[in-house]
Amino acid sequence: MPKVSVEDLKTGMKLAKPLSRGNMVLLGEGTVLNETWIARIGDMGIDGIFVDGPSEQPIPKQEAIRQLDERFRNVLSEPYMERIKKIVKEHIEGLYV
Amino acid sequence: MSDKIDIRMLRSNVESINALPTVPSTLRRISIMMEKQSIGLEELGRLISNDPALTAKILRMINSAAYGFPGRISSVSHATMLLGLSVIKGLLIGVSVFELMEKTMIGLWEHSLGCTVVARMIAQKKGLKEPEEVSVCGLLHDIGKAVLMLQYADVYNKAMQEAEKTGITIHEAEAGYFMATHAEVGHWLVQKWHFPMHLVETIRYHHRPNLSKQSPMETAIVHVADVLVRAKGVGYPGDLVVPSVHPAAWEMLDLSENDIGDILRNLEDATSSARETI
Structure with missing residues (x-):
């Protein structure tokens, strides 16, 4: 489950974790990202979100x-x-x- | 070495942690409160509820993947009922110690979170009734390191450098500079805060699990969790080496290769997402 930075989000990616602010869930786990969601996430000022798929490893x-x-x-x-x-x-x- | 820091002075310094100007204010407040023998669940719940920042931190922590507490917990009163006094006390210290760890030793928090996840998973696999209690032991087992670093930064840095240079563990390096190690320091603290016996023992004996009389199972779990998290290289506990596992503790838990693989996969997921949650 890699963490993808906001700039690198693409439509069709699926959230591996719910996206929440404080105690409020904004987008549930499994949400498939479309352009609107990506733009909103971009406006939230966060550095990245978790999407489904194999993790990218920090070192070779x-x-x-x-x-x-x-x-x-x-x-x-x-x-x-x-x-x-x-x-x-x-x-x-x-x-x- | 004759210039080791004396045990009595060390203990009195550690126990007067509240007087230190560098102690984060949340930790000071919580520490003072916990010294009161009689604090009850209700009083604790009220205190958290009256502090929105603390409420948010506690709820975020409980609901994060690292802890895996049952269901979604949305209020402090629900949490206190579900988890009980000692877990809530542990989490309170946990969230306030986070600030301290981040300030003193980069990577110690991640190591502690890793141990929280692994300790809970082992407890579940072994069928312990209250895995949350054991996960809190994992969370707090190295609290002594953060406090030593806060009070004796120069000396502790030397110990860490020595560990790095010579390939010994930080626990071994500490013994060259202090007359007590982080395990004793942590044990003094949780005793002062009136934590339950299993927490006191797991912290005190997580490097010598054979000495635990009251909670040998919990202590073995935290000991093995520490070894596995270091083996995977999650976080930074003050050195870069894996300590050897205590054979009796390892045998007591009797984990299969599948169990360990499963634990490592969960550790991976929980620590990568936990960085987000606090």
């Missing part, structure tokens, strides 16, 4: 895996840590397909 996959190796470098010989790392690695790889 290789870098994400390098950082993962780095985080685990001191504990791999400890019980269960190798298994935890493997599961997290599979999860991270899954974010890039």
